[in-house]
Amino acid sequence: MYACLCRAVTEGDVRRAGRDGCVTADALVERFGLDDAACCGRCVREVDRFVQIARQPEGRRPLRVPVLPQPALPQPLPAPV
């Protein structure tokens, strides 16, 4: 999802920034311009959320919708007696 709509920053962007070493609140604010006048300011107040995401391992968050189990393959009929 979008972590910051004002700056069009996705959670993936924040994780990538984390991989590049941006894992502190100040570094993330600087990197994404969260204290910029064009930003509504909500993200600066809730910057801990960004820090949490930046420290998550890389890769997409798995979708919560579970994959349906595959139907069992048809079994061969028993041999006629």
Place this chain on the structure above:
Amino acid sequence: MEAKPGVVDRLNAILTNELTAINQYFLQAEMCEHWGLHRLYGELRRLSVEEMREAEELVEHILYLEGVPNLQRLGTVRVGENVVEHLELDLDLERTQDAALAEAIAHCAEVGDFTTRRLLEKKIEEEKEHISWVETQLDAIRIVGLENYLAQQLEGD
């Protein structure tokens, strides 16, 4: 008519959720339109308009109670990067609103504001319909798979 204590604050909190929902559904709808999912666009846009109508009712009721509707405050508009994320975030939003409405209804009963209680009971019913719609979409994705579901959303009604 003067409001009973705590009622206007609760109505304003519910109004904030409604205003957030208007924007959230609206943006998600437009993103779906952009992705070519015209049917889903129509559905999400319908939800956005319904939330606006509900916000209108709330604003009118707050004014009736001689309160000031707070249209300044807006919650976090949460949008996903794909359809499943959109729907999951909508479910969170609707469940938050459902809990706020349930608490406000109990409060209204406690302080004896039965007019507001009736209005909120109508609203909680509408919100439950929204929750049900979102849950149905997620169930459908689970049953037919995401690709099949999205293929069904290409044509608008």
